[in-house]
Amino acid sequence: MNVAYVARKLASLVVTIFLVLTFNFYLFRVLPGNPFALLFRGAGLSANAVRGLSAQFGLDQPLWIQYVIYLRNTLTGNLGLSFQTRAPVTDLIIPALINTAILLSVASVISIVIGILIGMLAAWKRGSKFDVGASATTLVLYSMPTFWLGLVLMVVGVIYFGLPVAGMRSFTGVTPGTLGEVVDLGQHMVLPLLTLVLGLVGQYVLVMKGALLDVFTQDFMITARAKGISSQKLLWDHGFKNAVLPMVALVALNLGLSIGGAVQTETVFSWPGMGLLIYRAILARDYPILQGAFLVVTLAVIIANFAADILYPFLDPRVGES
Amino acid sequence: MRKIQTLAVLFLLTISASALIAFPVRAQTAPVIFTVGWGAAPMDTLNPTAVTLYDGGAYVIMHLIYDTLVRADVNGDPIPDLAQSWSYSNSTTVTLNLVHNATWHDGQPFTADDVVYTVNTYLAHSEFPIMRLYVQNVQSIAAMDNYTVQISLKTPDATFISELLPAMYIIPKHIWQNVSNFTSYTNSNPVGTGPFKFTSWGGVNTYVQLDANKNYFLGAPHIDQLVVRYFTSYNSMALALQSGEIDYAGPLFPPALAQSLSSTNNVQVITRPDQRYYYFCFNGYFNGTGNPALRDPKVRLALSHAVNNTALNEVVWNGTYATPQNTVIPLTFAKWVNPNIQAYDFNLTEAAQILDNAGYKPGSDGIRVSPKGVRLSFKIEVPSDYSEEYRAAQMISGWWKQIGVEAKAQITDTGTLGNEVSAWQHDTFIWVWSVGEIVGPDYFLSMFKSTEAQPNPNGGLSDSGFMNATYDQLFSQQQQATDPAQRQQIIWQMQQIVHDNAVYIPLYDPFAAQGYRSDKFTGIPGGTLPPLNQYASNNLFLSVTPVSAMNQTTMATSQSNSTTVATQGVSSDTLAAIAAVIIVVIAAAAVLLKRRKSGPEKVQ
Numbered sequence: 001m002n003v004a005y006v007a008r009k010l011a012s013l014v015v016t017i018f019l020v021l022t023f024n025f026y027l028f029r030v031l032p033g034n035p036f037a038l039l040f041r042g043a044g045l046s047a048n049a050v051r052g053l054s055a056q057f058g059l060d061q062p063l064w065i066q067y068v069i070y071l072r073n074t075l076t077g078n079l080g081l082s083f084q085t086r087a088p089v090t091d092l093i094i095p096a097l098i099n100t101a102i103l104l105s106v107a108s109v110i111s112i113v114i115g116i117l118i119g120m121l122a123a124w125k126r127g128s129k130f131d132v133g134a135s136a137t138t139l140v141l142y143s144m145p146t147f148w149l150g151l152v153l154m155v156v157g158v159i160y161f162g163l164p165v166a167g168m169r170s171f172t173g174v175t176p177g178t179l180g181e182v183v184d185l186g187q188h189m190v191l192p193l194l195t196l197v198l199g200l201v202g203q204y205v206l207v208m209k210g211a212l213l214d215v216f217t218q219d220f221m222i223t224a225r226a227k228g229i230s231s232q233k234l235l236w237d238h239g240f241k242n243a244v245l246p247m248v249a250l251v252a253l254n255l256g257l258s259i260g261g262a263v264q265t266e267t268v269f270s271w272p273g274m275g276l277l278i279y280r281a282i283l284a285r286d287y288p289i290l291q292g293a294f295l296v297v298t299l300a301v302i303i304a305n306f307a308a309d310i311l312y313p314f315l316d317p318r319v320g321e322s
Numbered sequence: 323m324r325k326i327q328t329l330a331v332l333f334l335l336t337i338s339a340s341a342l343i344a345f346p347v348r349a350q351t352a353p354v355i356f357t358v359g360w361g362a363a364p365m366d367t368l369n370p371t372a373v374t375l376y377d378g379g380a381y382v383i384m385h386l387i388y389d390t391l392v393r394a395d396v397n398g399d400p401i402p403d404l405a406q407s408w409s410y411s412n413s414t415t416v417t418l419n420l421v422h423n424a425t426w427h428d429g430q431p432f433t434a435d436d437v438v439y440t441v442n443t444y445l446a447h448s449e450f451p452i453m454r455l456y457v458q459n460v461q462s463i464a465a466m467d468n469y470t471v472q473i474s475l476k477t478p479d480a481t482f483i484s485e486l487l488p489a490m491y492i493i494p495k496h497i498w499q500n501v502s503n504f505t506s507y508t509n510s511n512p513v514g515t516g517p518f519k520f521t522s523w524g525g526v527n528t529y530v531q532l533d534a535n536k537n538y539f540l541g542a543p544h545i546d547q548l549v550v551r552y553f554t555s556y557n558s559m560a561l562a563l564q565s566g567e568i569d570y571a572g573p574l575f576p577p578a579l580a581q582s583l584s585s586t587n588n589v590q591v592i593t594r595p596d597q598r599y600y601y602f603c604f605n606g607y608f609n610g611t612g613n614p615a616l617r618d619p620k621v622r623l624a625l626s627h628a629v630n631n632t633a634l635n636e637v638v639w640n641g642t643y644a645t646p647q648n649t650v651i652p653l654t655f656a657k658w659v660n661p662n663i664q665a666y667d668f669n670l671t672e673a674a675q676i677l678d679n680a681g682y683k684p685g686s687d688g689i690r691v692s693p694k695g696v697r698l699s700f701k702i703e704v705p706s707d708y709s710e711e712y713r714a715a716q717m718i719s720g721w722w723k724q725i726g727v728e729a730k731a732q733i734t735d736t737g738t739l740g741n742e743v744s745a746w747q748h749d750t751f752i753w754v755w756s757v758g759e760i761v762g763p764d765y766f767l768s769m770f771k772s773t774e775a776q777p778n779p780n781g782g783l784s785d786s787g788f789m790n791a792t793y794d795q796l797f798s799q800q801q802q803a804t805d806p807a808q809r810q811q812i813i814w815q816m817q818q819i820v821h822d823n824a825v826y827i828p829l830y831d832p833f834a835a836q837g838y839r840s841d842k843f844t845g846i847p848g849g850t851l852p853p854l855n856q857y858a859s860n861n862l863f864l865s866v867t868p869v870s871a872m873n874q875t876t877m878a879t880s881q882s883n884s885t886t887v888a889t890q891g892v893s894s895d896t897l898a899a900i901a902a903v904i905i906v907v908i909a910a911a912a913v914l915l916k917r918r919k920s921g922p923e924k925v926q
Contacts, residue, residue, distance in 0.1 A: 084379075085366035085526065086505065095525045151557055158565050165562035167529065171549045172355055267554045272527040276554060280364070280527060285737060 002313070009309045013302060020298045025070050027294075028287045029063060057083065057288075079292035084284050089292040092277060097259065097296070099168065100266070100273030103189060104258040107196035112251060114197070115204020122205065123212035124235060134205065142202025150195040150268035157191045164188050166270035192269040196262055200254070207250050211243035218242075245316055252308035256301030260293065353546035354868045356843060359559045359568035361575075364552035365523060365530050369509040370491045371443075371450045383530050383550065386863065387427075388491035388514035391418060391437065392483055398655055398762065400484045403540075404432065404492055404515065413478040413804060414461070420469040424539040426494045427519045434465035439495035441473070447504055456490040478802040480809050485762035517543050517864050527552055544845065544867040563589055563837050570846070570866075572836030577643040580835035588841035593833035595654045598756030599647050600711065602629065602718070602827035603748075607775060607787025610746030615682075615696045617787075622824035623666070624676035628721045630668035634714045635830045644832040649817045650755075651766045653831045658763035660814035663821050665828075674725045690726040699728040703751040705736040711752045714829070743785045752829065753785070763813050764801070770820055771797055788825045844869055 054060050057080075058069065073080060079089035118138065122131040141149070157163040164170060164187055174184045215221060216239065224238050259274065266275035274293060281289035363379035370388055373380045391405040405418040424432040441463045444453045459482060461474040475482060494513055501507045512520045517540070518532035529551045534543040551568060553559040560579055563571045564586050574596070575583065584591040604622045605612035615621050631646045638644075645653060649663045682690040682698060690698040700722075702715040715731035722729045729750075734742070742748045755766060768774060772789040774782035796816050803809035820826065838846050845867040 082366075084363075086372050087367065087508075092526055096527075147555075154558060154561060158561055162565075165565060165567050166553060166555075166558045167551055169524075169529075171357060171529075171531070171547075171551075268558060270527070270551075270553045270555065270558065272525060276527050279554060284363070 005313065006310065009306060013306050016302050017299065020295070020302070021071065021074060022067075024291055024295050024298070025067055028291050029066070057081070074295070079295070080288040082281075082289050083286045084281075084289075089288050092289060093274070093292055093296060096272060096274045096277040099271065100259065100262075100275065102185075103192055103196070103266075103271060103273060104262065106189070107193050107200060107262075108251075108255060108258055110193070111197045111200035112204055115201045116208050116247065118201070119205040119208025120212060120235065120240065123209045123216065123239075126213065131209075135209065138202035138205045141198045142206075144199065146195065146199050146262070146264040147268050149198060150192070150265055153191050153195055153198075154268065157194075163190055166268075168271065192262075192265050192271055195265050195268070199265075203250065203254075204247070207246055208243065211246045212239050215239050215242045241315075245312070248308050248311060248315065252304040253301065256304035257297065259300035260297035354544075355547040355549060356545040356570065356863065356866055357549045357551060357568045358863075359553050359562055359571040360550050360573070361553050361556050361559055361571070362573050364527050365550070366526060368512050368520070368523060369504075369507055370493060370512070371447065371453050371504050371507075373452050383532075384491060384512075385516070386518040386532060386548070387512050387516045387520055388493065389424070389516050390488050390490055391420075391492065392487040394484065394488045394761065397657055398484065400488065403488075404437070405487075408483060410804070414475040415472065416475070416483065417466070417470060417472045420471065421539055422469055424515045425537055426496075426515055427513045427535060428494075428497075430494065430496055432492075432494075432515050433468050434471045435468075436495045437471050437492055438463050438465050439499065440490075440492045443493070443498065443504075444490070449505060453490065456486040459486075478804055480801055480803050480806075481762055481764055485764065489761060515539070518548055521547075527554070541864070543864050545863070548863055560837075563839065566839060566842075569843050570836070570838040573834050574832075575835040575837065577640045577835070580643065580837070581640070583837050588839055589837050590840040590846075591835060591837045592846065593643065593835045595645075595652070596756075596832050596834045597652050597654050597761075598754050599650075599652045599831045600644075600708075600752060600754050600829040601650070602829055603751050603753060603785050604825070605743075605746060605748045605750065605785070605787060606825065607746040607784075608789075610748075610787060612747060612749045613696065613698075613700055614694075615692045615698055616700070616749060618680070618692070619823050620676055620680040621682070621692075621698070624673045624680075624682075624725070625722065625727065626666040626824045626827045627669050627673040627676070628725050628727075629666070629718050629827050630721070631665055631827065631829045633668075634717060637717065638710060638714050639830060639832060643835060644830040647828045647831040648821075649828055650770075650820055650826055651763050651813075651817065652755075652757070655763050655766075657810060658813050660817040662814070663817055666824070670721065670724050677725065677727075684726045688726055689728045697728070698726070700730070700749040702729050702731045703734045703739055703742075703748060704731065705739045705751070705753055706733055707736045708752070708754060709733050715752055746787065748785075751785075767797060767800075767813065767816055770816075770825060786825045788820070788823065790819060790823070793819050840869075842869055843867065 058066060061069075070080075077090065079093070081087065082089055082092060085092065115138075118134050122134050125131050154165060158165050166188075168185060168188050169181075170184050170188075174180045221234070221238060224234055229238070260278065262273075263275035263279050265271065266273045267279050270276065274297075277289060278293050280286075281293070360382070362382075365383050366379045367373060368380075370380075370384050373384060389404045391403060392400045392408070393403040395401045402421075404421055404424060406421050408416055408418040410416050418437075420432070420434055420437065426432060441457055441460060444450060444457045445460060448454055459476050459479050461476050463471055463473045465471050479486075492515065497513055514520075515538075517535050517538045519535050521531040521533050523530050529549060532548040532550075534546050534548070536542045553562070553571075556575055556579055559568070559571050560575070560583050562568045563583065575591075580591055580593070583589055604616045604625070606617050606619075606622065608617060635641055635644050635646050646665065647653060648665045649660055651659050653659060677690055677698075681693040685691045685697065692698065702719060704711045704715050712731060712733055719729040719731045734751075739748070739751060739753075743751075755769070757765065769783035770786065770788045770790070770793055771782075771784070772791070772794050775784035775787045775789055776782070793816055796812050796819075800809050800812040800816070803812055843866055845865040847862065847865060
């Protein structure tokens, strides 16, 4: 692979990260309202108590000093203390990340695999009943409000299938450290997973189908067909291989974004992941948590994109050559 | 041929997977677990010195683990807790006799040393956000013997016993004396004297597990375990209550949801007065940038007569989930609420008359203009956190229009509105005051003190800009009035001043709507709970009793407990289906990949 290509991508990675850091700082300083002033009402603190808290978090310092402190702390892995809990933000983000990863990784894998399969089939049988039906269904699911879909699935799942409503675990009848605990987790995952997969699968289907249709119109496909290559080989080795690039971009983007959790799904099902952490932090205007979470999410997106960039030349040797 | 082969493989995989996963996990458990669903702020810290009262998440749990010296009863009067009695030897010296039979959760005995240590620790740490506030007026504390402490106050303080001590947790000396950094101390295994012992915390936004303290000095709880689970959606919490996944749900169901819950079998909905009230605020600050006409008390009075809070309550709170309120102290604090203050008469003619008499004549467009030429045109802002009050703002705007006053209702981001208020840029708004760091009338009266009405950063709670020397004087008098009857008189007088000056229009006092499984548990008190214990408390969960236990003893009037609720365990069919889906996907991927590999290899 071309060294210059990698170097170029790496340089833009570093610049982007710095810009993100700065923007992340700026964003939370221009937001209106001293988060502690809200404690007057939410918690009924006196003006004195609020001033004390502001000083403790350095909010009484000039902006540029706050910026320098922020940069230094972030680079040393210190994301600050949560306004609410006064615990280190990293301690709050890491367990939330793990919970999100459990849910979102499974959801992503399932929806990518199903999405690719349906998309390929729809492209292969373009105009057939399957194509129309699959495209329409996934499009409808894709545009459905997630919280609504989640609530509907919840009502059905709880009433007709006896699935648990929310959370990650039961408090009765499960012995910790046994297979039962894993099964219990699985049961709690079913509904949020279903909600996520139904919502996610649509875009994979559409992108896969679109990319493949594009490839089918290329000259080399006609040539290949003329050479008498079997349909199957035509679809996989000639079609899929060439159509996979936009899919890789989409998957990279989504994997990065999924680090931020699925705010709506996690909120409906009280799944204690990143989405829920962000949601609660917004309600409480807990800026350090939000700042930390946004940083982690943007970094994940940037790095996933970088990974995709590095991967491209392997998938398509034309990419890194120019 | 291949297709059939593949299908067969998939089928076998599915069957075996479902057999594997579907085998049973249910076990019969003896302990009585009371599961609480909690829709408000989640538990955020285990360190009582770090509690910020940030929406009270940790407070609810801390109150189960830690005891205070004194508790408040439903009237807000002090009753014994760790202190069994107390007496003042002079206006600033109080002696407390402690209980002899309390023990810490780790078995150590509770003594006066712990109380002295606690108070001195709170005194020494000005960085504690809340706990230090309760000892602000303490001069010194000393142990007279093992079970007696004497506290000297700086000034006579009517609130010390009844309002400060019920919120001040007593922490064990033998544990905390080894702590070097209180702020970063996680207190991962909190030890208190309270009715519940800490077992585990799943982390922010998850759950807290507690065991009953069988040695609780006021009598053991009737349940074995208490689980508090945090929900982010009241809709899903309602479903969890209906399906039996939780036994109790609160603290604040929205009216519509409470209504639908109350028609569910086996679910009992209770409403209790909440410790907050909604109000309509005028910016009367002398030096603000809001509409200056509002600095005229006559204008405020006229506008107050053009607001019907009973009608607003009907529309916004269904008339059922809130009570119209006439003064500036929530109805929970009943003995401090001046009963002689009535709502401003809703009378548009009278309102117009007041404006006419004060010289506010309608201009060419029908909108009144002040003698100085200021149009009576206002913004009514609603903070985005309470956007449902927008309807109230619209209705008020409609009434005002009829007396020649223009008002534009709008929803403003809560943070932005907060900024506007501290810079005195607002005209009017609807907002909420809820119970503060000090539980009692003090807090609700403090926002009308002159010293609170300053621009930031020196300012404080005031959003009305009200300044009145008599009021300020009365405020310090009531703080020092150790005779409750005298204090009540002063506090009533203060409310009258606020009312006469039309500083606020008090709107309504909402109820906290909560639900519980009446087929499984009983002993959950309805109606008023003591202040601070409003949502959930040692009082509340101490009396919870499983219905089956009641049946065994006497209770013949039991609700049907034959209806067992289908829950928890997932049917094996469902499991099989889930397993099947997962396996099919994986298998399909595997088969497809394999096919690719095994395909003919030439053609280049």
